[in-house]
Amino acid sequence: MEVLVTGGAGFIGSHMVKMLATRGYSVVTLDDLSAGFRDAVLAGEFVHGSLHDIAGLDALFSAHTFDAVIHFAGSIVVSESVRDPSKYYRNNLVATLNLLDAMRKHGVGKLIFSSTAAIFGMPQYVPIDEGHPKAPINPYGMSKWMIENVLLDYERAYGFHSVALRYFNAAGAAPDGELGERHNPETHLIPLAIRAANGALPALTVFGSDYDTPDGTCIRDYIHIVDICEAHLLALDHLARGGGSRAYNLGNGEGYSVRQVIEIVERVSGNKVPVHYGDRREGDPPRLVADSSRIRQDWGWIPRYSELEMIVAHAWRWENANAVPA
Ligand code: UDP
Numbered sequence: 001m002e003v004l005v006t007g008g009a010g011f012i013g014s015h016m017v018k019m020l021a022t023r024g025y026s027v028v029t030l031d032d033l034s035a036g037f038r039d040a041v042l043a044g045e046f047v048h049g050s051l052h053d054i055a056g057l058d059a060l061f062s063a064h065t066f067d068a069v070i071h072f073a074g075s076i077v078v079s080e081s082v083r084d085p086s087k088y089y090r091n092n093l094v095a096t097l098n099l100l101d102a103m104r105k106h107g108v109g110k111l112i113f114s115s116t117a118a119i120f121g122m123p124q125y126v127p128i129d130e131g132h133p134k135a136p137i138n139p140y141g142m143s144k145w146m147i148e149n150v151l152l153d154y155e156r157a158y159g160f161h162s163v164a165l166r167y168f169n170a171a172g173a174a175p176d177g178e179l180g181e182r183h184n185p186e187t188h189l190i191p192l193a194i195r196a197a198n199g200a201l202p203a204l205t206v207f208g209s210d211y212d213t214p215d216g217t218c219i220r221d222y223i224h225i226v227d228i229c230e231a232h233l234l235a236l237d238h239l240a241r242g243g244g245s246r247a248y249n250l251g252n253g254e255g256y257s258v259r260q261v262i263e264i265v266e267r268v269s270g271n272k273v274p275v276h277y278g279d280r281r282e283g284d285p286p287r288l289v290a291d292s293s294r295i296r297q298d299w300g301w302i303p304r305y306s307e308l309e310m311i312v313a314h315a316w317r318w319e320n321a322n323a324v325p326a
Contacts, residue, residue: 007073009036051095061106068110081140092143110239115166119145127291163235168221168251172311173318180318197269208280217258219287221251224305251290
């Protein structure tokens with residue numbers, strides 16, 4: 001099977017490319033390197049290109065016979081999406097339409113799409129199941145929710161089959177230490193807490209300690225990058241069997257507060273995490289925890305690295321070995 005991975009030089013994409021190659025898939029990565037890293041693409045063919053380049057897409061699809069596309073490429077920083085919605089509707093919605101239309105033109109009808117817990121907005125209940133109302137509160141979440149709807153229309157009209165996977169908090173690193181989380185600038189809690197623990201950062205700023213949670217800090221559901229990628233392989237199998245469109249929430253189903261994450265980083269590292277308590281970050285819901293029972297039941301997905309200690313331990317090893325500047 002030949003698979004196109006858009007955004008294959010990014011955090012989740014690079015792990016996916018590696019896993020696909022290990023499992024015997026033929027892989028092509030398409031990435032514009034605006035946020036990804038060429039040296040993170042460890043296997044397959046690499047194409048430096050953009051989803052905004054319609055002629056380039058046409059040439060790519062003419063040169064290959066893709067069985068499916070895994071679409072990670074997109075912009076992901078919530079606060080930036082509020083400041084610059086145009087970038088998010090272009091890079092997420094418009095770019096995806098370009099991709100879908102190239103797929104249609106070339107008879108490729110199977111897509112796995114990176115969606116997000118941000119489509120739900122402020123949770124009305126937790127854990128959040130697939131039926132929870134969708135009310136995104138920022139352009140990032142809205143752009144992803146729009147695409148989920150586009151995909152359903154494409155199924156009805158063109159027989160296009162897709163699986164939308166709504167990630168909660170992707171974290172960790174490859175267990176063999178080969179790949180890890182790389183964002184520039186880094187905004188995510190676990191790598192920043194690790195950098196505060198190993199001295200690469202003077203302190204971690206905790207965004208708000210007056211939330212309505214047991215210790216006043218926000219609760220999130222952290223899921224290991226490898227478990228996320230395994231879910232994509234199950235989605236590929238489903239689509240290859242001719243299965244119809246689906247959407248699944250993807251998390252461990254267990255919430256950890258920012259304070260608890262800090263404690264685990266301190267335990268794993270043996271170092272203190274210097275902390276500064278700051279204001280709330282705009283648009284942060286107090287509690288986001290996934291109910292992933294549907295994907296467990298339908299496809300037997302079981303997270304292998306559900307322990308947050310293990311997720312942090314893999315990230316800790318990666319950060320120390322690679323000393324990514326803050
Ligand atoms: N967070 C924090 N300090 C940081 C980065 C994140 O306190 O420097 C908090 C953030 O407010 C949220 C949680 O950690 O409650 C996870 O944030 P992250 O950016 O990792 O992922 P998100 O939940 O925004 O997707």
